[in-house]
Amino acid sequence: ETGVTQTPRHLVMGMTNKKSLKCEQHLGHNAMYWYKQSAKKPLELMFVYNFKEQTENNSVPSRFSPECPNSSHLFLHLHTLQPEDSALYLCASSQGSGQKDQPQHFGDGTRLSIL
């Protein structure tokens, strides 16, 4: 139990579907992150939120839309995805910007498959 919970664990969707990934952290952290992990590739940072404000968008296509309603919850809304978007999507949290380097705590991820 890492204190970061992601749902669903697995998701299969068609290219025209709309779905959302959810992440919740119970660690009192103020920063949250979305990463994409594909086979044979490094973890790719997608978005960073500090105190509910987006501070990083790593050139992510607009078919991925993040939402952070509060410091404990983070969503990734998916629309019109492509087959190459199939991957493991990991959420993480940390103490937040302004703190000295703090480790990130990861959820178990959502395994996304695009048909």
Next chain:
Amino acid sequence: GQNIDQPTEMTATEGAIVQINCTYQTSGFNGLFWYQQHAGEAPTFLSYNVLDGLEEKGRFSSFLSRSKGYSYLLLKELQMKDSASYLCAVSHNTNAGKSTFGDGTTLTVKP
């Protein structure tokens, strides 16, 4: 830009010692993290180095040389459960909280 290199795969024997290297070339280096990721599970934090030298934590130690852009993770008394992917991640002083990850090293421990 950021460039982080780690070996793709390593194999070692139970009870032995293994050293996983990580070299980096990055602007705005702040510190370096090591994470462990078992197949199908979340990455978990192992160690953090910001100053040169060795940080020891039980069977695991991590070393950093800022001038050489080099780090290693040392695992002693290897156990079968240490079979996992080990991720080197560089944090940046331009944006606190942002880390860039290497490809990871898959370690297989054999009996």
